[in-house]
Amino acid sequence: MGEEDPQLDEEVQRVLDVINALGSKDQPAAVRAKLLTQLLDEWPAAHSRVRALRQEAMKELRDDGLTLRAISAETGISFGRVREIIQGVTRRPRVGKKTTAKEEPGAE
Structure with a gap:
């Protein structure tokens, strides 16, 4: 498997190890392709659940009396981002040049 990141929590590292x-x-490649396709099919819903769980945890910290700055310091997430997360603001995807099939390397 890959190298472990010593800064990651053990539970997060286990999830990454499974991936x-x-x-x-x-x-076999066919098995890998099938499993990875299943994961990618479930990924959007899982990503949404993770975001919702994070928001819930941050709201809980705020409801327990922590300021947004204290939550920021505790989680290592910027003050502004903490505020956005609690408010339910999601970041827009990065704007970049979209590639078409003709622009992709090896495309005909």
Whole structure:
């Protein structure tokens, strides 16, 4: 599997290890492709759940009396972003040049 990041919490690292294992060459390519497709199909809903759980946790910290600055210091997330998360503001995707099939390397 890949190298572990010593700054990641053990539970987060386990999730990342499982994702890495799905791409392990120990399994046939067809199996890997199927498993990774299933993960990607579920990813949007899982991502939304994670965001909602984070927002809930931050609201709980605020309701327990922490200021937004204290939540920022505790979580390592900027004050402005903490405020946005609690308010339910999601970041817009980064604006960049979209590639078309003709622009992709190897496309004909």
